Amino acid sequence: MARNKMLRFTTLEQEYPTKRPAEMRREDFDEIYTAFEPAKASDQASRCEQCGIPFCQIHCPLGNNIPDWLMLTANGRLEEAYAVSSATNNMPEICGRICPQDRLCEGSCVLEQSRHRAVTIGSVEKYITDTAWAEGWVQPKTPAAENGFSVGIIGGGPAGMAAAEQLRAKGYAVHVYDRHDRIGGLLIYGIPGFKLEKYVVERRVKLLQDAGVVFHPNTDVGKTISFADLRAKHDAILVATGVYKARMLSCPGAGLTGVHKALTYLTASNRVGMGDTVADYESGILDAKDKHVVVIGGGDTAMDCVRTAIRQGAKSVKCVYRRDRENMPGSQREVANAVEEGVEFVWMAAPEALLGDADNKVTAVRAIKMHLGVADSSGRQSPQPIEGSQFTMEADLVIEALGFEPEDLPVYFAEPDLAVTRWGTVKTDHKTLMTSIPGVFAAGDIMRGASLVVWAVKDGRDAAERIDQYVTAKAAADKSAPAM
Ligand code: FAD
Known part of the structure; x- marks a missing residue:
């Protein structure tokens, strides 16, 4: 592997591993990013500035020694990179895949702050550990001796x-x-x-x-x-x-048939993906195929629900959130992925009622538009309804993704x-x-x-x-x- 000098951000553009095209992603539940080529991982790692105060490390909850493993990767010393990375993290390849890096290490990278665009830390971390697995460097941590407790x-x-x-x-x-x-x-x-x-x-x-x-x-x-x-x-x-206690909608119609908790829906989909038979999926209750789906919420769970519904072949998928895109809790990267895959976001709107037919089956969501009012005690602007702005959206499957207690x-x-x-x-x-x-x-x-x-x-x-x-x-x- 090439030996790279560091600080190559001046000549090398930021590059993430290739994303599979959205039309292809919509057809399966495989990861959407392809793996880095070795030379690409090394090049991207070499963009690191090796700054004296590594804000990436400071803003990593695990305090991962990111500058060191980037430098080792840039120099082709992958086994050592893995040793450094796994010294502070029990599952670096999992964090590399699903950490919201845009809010943690990459968001704090000095290159990002100085508009040179961050080092692609998460993708390099995934690359290092996936390589370690392939090479047999990941070994069980068996104790030298039992301690009797x-x-x-x-x-x-x-x-x-x-x-x-x-x-x-x-x-x-x-x-x-x-x-x-x-x-x-x-x-x-x-x-x-x-x-x-x-x-x-x-x-x-x-x-x-x-x-x-x-x-x-x-x-x-x-x-x-x-x-x-x-x-x-x-x-x-x-x-x-x-x-695991899901927060529930309290508006009229919340108990209609066709309204489900996010985790019930996601668990069924994950089980089916692992080969289990799930009766409520087989019967169509928890399958979005050919349905108009409305997901309520703006966090990671909501993003996972809308993108699952797309893959199940929903007719339309809408995500309704009461704040705007800048103020949503979910990762911006996941929103971008969802938009590419065909999800429609209805920002600044909150459900007022779920409407049903004679059989008590949900048929639509009536929502009201919101605006952001004064900040509450947490500093976040609280959404306020705009009088007379009601509108309805067709829905045969409504998923509540309002968080957990x-x-x-x-x-x-x-x-x-x-x-x-x-x-x-x-x-x-x-x-x-x-x-x-x-x-x-x-x-x-x-x-x-x-x-x-x-x-x-x-x-x-x-x-x-x-x-x-x-x-x-x-x-x-x-x-x-x-x-x-
Ligand atoms: P959990 O992962 O919830 O594990 C707790 C375990 O305890 C479960 O296996 C449960 O079965 C078991 N358990 C509970 N009660 C009992 C009991 N009485 N007896 C025996 N076992 C019990 N985080 C990210 O960083 N990135 C993401 O992209 C991301 N996406 C998410 C998507 C969804 C849909 C959700 C719901 C969360 C997501 N999160 C994400 C958050 C992340 O998954 C959690 O913060 C993390 O899993 C918490 O880990 P934990 O070990 O505390 O709990």
């Missing part, structure tokens, strides 16, 4: 997986319990294949299994097994259950001592990451609210460190306690 992790999403890998490497017996039949959390059942193909997640799960992590799928803690029983089995517990875990776990915040997320001590119950920790969305994969990985890694400190200190204290 065990940790139970509730939830096999990115937070649980990252914690599991870190703890196993330290010699813990690690057991991951998940209510689903497959491990991966939202990486498997939420995020569609066109952003993250499932083999990418499955090989990570296998890697953990090969390291000795024991998975217990189909185990709903609070139902299949009690939280108290689990605590009795392990030296520490990590709660990494994510947030935590389940009532103290009730679900029959553990009233588990303290939660006013948002229902599990309360942890900022320093120890321990909950109100000794030996019980929390990480990921259930601790911080609906967020990003990269934050879940960060929380999982941090929790693993704190669990190790707690178990080690407790064992030392127990040993030195006077015999009764």
